[in-house]
Amino acid sequence: MSRGSGGYDRHITIFSPEGRLFQVEYAFKAVKAAGITSIGVRGKDSVCVVTQKKVPDKLLDQTSVTHLFPITKYLGLLATGMTADARTLVQQARNEAAEFRFKYGYEMPIDVLAKWIADKSQVYTQHAYMRPLGVVAMVLGIDDEFGPRLYKCDPAGHFFGHKATSAGLKEQEAINFLEKKMKNDPSFTYEETVQTAISALQSVLQEDFKANEIEVGVVRQESPVFRVLSTEEIDEHLTAISERD
Amino acid sequence: MGDSQYSFSLTTFSPSGKLVQIEHALTAVGSGQTSLGIKAANGVVIATEKKLPSILVDEASVRKIQLLTPNIGVVYSGMGPDFRVLVRKSRKQAEQYHRLYKEPIPVTQLVRETAAVMQEFTQSGGVRPFGVSLLVAGFDDKGPQLYQVDPSGSYFSWKASAMGKNVSNAKTFLEKRYTEDMELDDAVHTAILTLKEGFEGQISGKNIEIGIIGTDKKFRVLSPAEIDDYLGEVE
Numbered sequence: 001m002s003r004g005s006g007g008y009d010r011h012i013t014i015f016s017p018e019g020r021l022f023q024v025e026y027a028f029k030a031v032k033a034a035g036i037t038s039i040g041v042r043g044k045d046s047v048c049v050v051t052q053k054k055v056p057d058k059l060l061d062q063t064s065v066t067h068l069f070p071i072t073k074y075l076g077l078l079a080t081g082m083t084a085d086a087r088t089l090v091q092q093a094r095n096e097a098a099e100f101r102f103k104y105g106y107e108m109p110i111d112v113l114a115k116w117i118a119d120k121s122q123v124y125t126q127h128a129y130m131r132p133l134g135v136v137a138m139v140l141g142i143d144d145e146f147g148p149r150l151y152k153c154d155p156a157g158h159f160f161g162h163k164a165t166s167a168g169l170k171e172q173e174a175i176n177f178l179e180k181k182m183k184n185d186p187s188f189t190y191e192e193t194v195q196t197a198i199s200a201l202q203s204v205l206q207e208d209f210k211a212n213e214i215e216v217g218v219v220r221q222e223s224p225v226f227r228v229l230s231t232e233e234i235d236e237h238l239t240a241i242s243e244r245d
Numbered sequence: 246m247g248d249s250q251y252s253f254s255l256t257t258f259s260p261s262g263k264l265v266q267i268e269h270a271l272t273a274v275g276s277g278q279t280s281l282g283i284k285a286a287n288g289v290v291i292a293t294e295k296k297l298p299s300i301l302v303d304e305a306s307v308r309k310i311q312l313l314t315p316n317i318g319v320v321y322s323g324m325g326p327d328f329r330v331l332v333r334k335s336r337k338q339a340e341q342y343h344r345l346y347k348e349p350i351p352v353t354q355l356v357r358e359t360a361a362v363m364q365e366f367t368q369s370g371g372v373r374p375f376g377v378s379l380l381v382a383g384f385d386d387k388g389p390q391l392y393q394v395d396p397s398g399s400y401f402s403w404k405a406s407a408m409g410k411n412v413s414n415a416k417t418f419l420e421k422r423y424t425e426d427m428e429l430d431d432a433v434h435t436a437i438l439t440l441k442e443g444f445e446g447q448i449s450g451k452n453i454e455i456g457i458i459g460t461d462k463k464f465r466v467l468s469p470a471e472i473d474d475y476l477g478e479v480e
Contacts (some may be wrong), residue, residue: 014255014373017265019272021376111306115329122326128251128371151306157326160297161306179300 012128023132024125027155030134031081036067037168038080039200040138041178042150043193045221047140049078049150050197051168052205053215068217068228072097075110075141076217076226080167082134089135093117110141114151114159122157132156136167140217142224164196166204174204190220194229194237195244208242211235251371266374267367270323270396273376274408277322279443280309281407281415282380283436284391288429288459289382291320291391292436294409294444295454310456310466314339316384317352318456318464322409323377323396331375335359352383356392356400364398378408384458411443418442429459437472437479449473 009016013023038051051067069077069090077093079086096116100108117137124132132155139151152167153159164182166174177200188196194216202208211234219226229237256266280293293309310320311332319335321328338358342350359379367374379394393408394400405423407415418439427435433455441448450469458464467475 008255012255015266015269015273015376017269017272019269019274019276019376021373118326119329119333122330125326126330126366126372126375128255128373156324157329161303162301163303164301165299175299175301182301 013125013132014128021125021156024156027132027134031136031155031167032169032171034081034083034134035169036080037166037170037174037201037205038067038078038136038138039164039166039174039178039197039204040078040140040150040152040162041164041188041193041197041200042148042162043188043190045148046188046190046193047142047148047150047219048190048194048197049076049138049140049217050194050201051078051080051215052201053213062212066215066228068215070226071113071139072101072107073225074107074219075113075139076219078138078140078217080136080138085133085135086137089117089120089133089137092120110139110143110149110151111161113141114139114153117153118157118159121153121155125155125157138165138167140219141226142219142221148219148221164200166200170204174200177204190218191237191240194218195241198234198237199241202241209238211238253370254368255371255373256367264367264397267397270374270376271378274323274378274396275410275412277324277377277409279407279409279411279415279440280320280322280380281405281419281436281439282320282382282391282393282403283405283419283423283427283432284382284389284403285427285429285432286425287389288384288432288457289389289391290429290432290436290455290457291318291380291382292440292453292455293320293322294440295452297452304451308454308466310454312464313355313381314349314383314464316349316458316462316464317355317381318383318458318466319379319381320454320456321377321379324375327375327377328379331359331362331377331379334362349385351385351387352381352390352392353387355383356381356394360394360398360400362398363394363396367397380406380408382456382458382464384460384462384464389458407439414443415439429457433457433475434479437475441479448476450476 040049164178211231216229278294282291405419450472
């Protein structure tokens with residue numbers, strides 16, 4: 001039986017004979033190829049995301065290397081994967097959130113943002129003229145009704161709410177680690193949330209970080225703005241973790 | 246739709262006269278999680294497995310059964326993101342019908358329009374077919390109705406149907422158990438038993454979803470607690 005797709009199923013997003021979309025699967029591989037691992041954890045009244053900060057060249061301005069982006073004052077996005085794709089996604093998301101606020105008179109809720117990102121990704125999996133983005137986006141925020149929320153959107157257009165999750169190179173190892181920690185549905189305080197996220201990253205990558213080697217972003221119910229932690233704050237948490245162990 | 250560079254259809258005839266992209270889309274549906282629907286004498290029930298990739302996923306954030314109008318619900322097997330697109334388009338079509346005719350859209354019309362959208366994507370330039378099959382359950386003036394829509398855009402009315410991984414066992418089971426004068430409650434029990442047949446692991450209110458519509462013409466998704474009650478009755 002000849003291969004009916006003419007061999008194009010690997011180049012554009014049409015179905016393979018097994019019913020798979022190779023371009024989408026390759027997009028997932030591109031996310032891993034960036035070599036970064038990210039972790040997100042949702043606590044009782046806060047959400048924390050952590051990612052590696054790899055500055056490949058000492059001459060680079062460190063402050064310009066970031067994967068954490070505020071979308072609005074209240075919503076943050078952690079992009080794992082291809083940086084250029086991440087920036088374009090962030091730009092569009094910021095525009096969409098601003099228009100939402102203008103049109104409807106209230107802040108874009110986090111699940112609406114996550115759904116919008118996921119729906120946009122779905123369009124790229126169905127239309128041949130644009131490839132899927134090589135980015136997994138973790139969005140975090142405090143929802144008015146449901147409290148702290150963490151969503152993960154991937155190149156296939158899937159999105160789920162998560163109690164904790166991971167993306168990037170060591171995604172599966174991190175998820176295994178987090179599943180053990182969250183098995184009994186714990187209710188983490190802010191400090192526990194941040195420390196679980198950081199120690200998960202340290203354990204999975206098997207290295208102890210310095211404050212300038214990781215980026216940490218948080219939202220807390222008591223002050224629901226998205227904030228990137230400073231190196232001093234990260235240091236405090238790192239010290240607390242090493243004293244605890 | 247699509248860029249002018251891709252103003253040719255990606256779904257073209259093979260020498261044997263088949264549209265292979267549609268067949269591949271059906272394969273994608275066949276590897277999706279099992280879902281099924283049963284039309285009773287006084288209502289319709291649709292149900293699906295809800296197997297999540299990890300215990301870390303927030304189960305309440307996932308809704309596989311969706312409302313298209315207050316009296317029409319839909320479930321799918323196949324690719325979740327494609328399903329969301331179809332739900333959005335169908336809801337808009339239902340609203341446009343209502344705006345024009347000041348009447349709720351009949352089930353057959355909504356199914357026909359949704360199927361037309363799915364067919365468009367098998368013929369338009371630069372796009373691939375949807376990787377989902379839908380089960381649409383509704384109750385209007387013509388009574389309870391259940392329709393299945395395939396990626397090709399063809400649709401049929403069913404007394405009971407199943408789709409996804411376990412389709413052949415599920416359909417055999419349904420053929421044995423279906424009776425014309427079934428009541429809605431019996432149909433829910435039968436739906437649960439059918440899902441249980443091919444279910445890997447422990448079935449509970451958290452890893453299946455059930456939607457029902459009765460003579461009150463209000464489609465609703467059962468809560469995990471209600472599903473657990475039905476599961477208890479079935480044991």
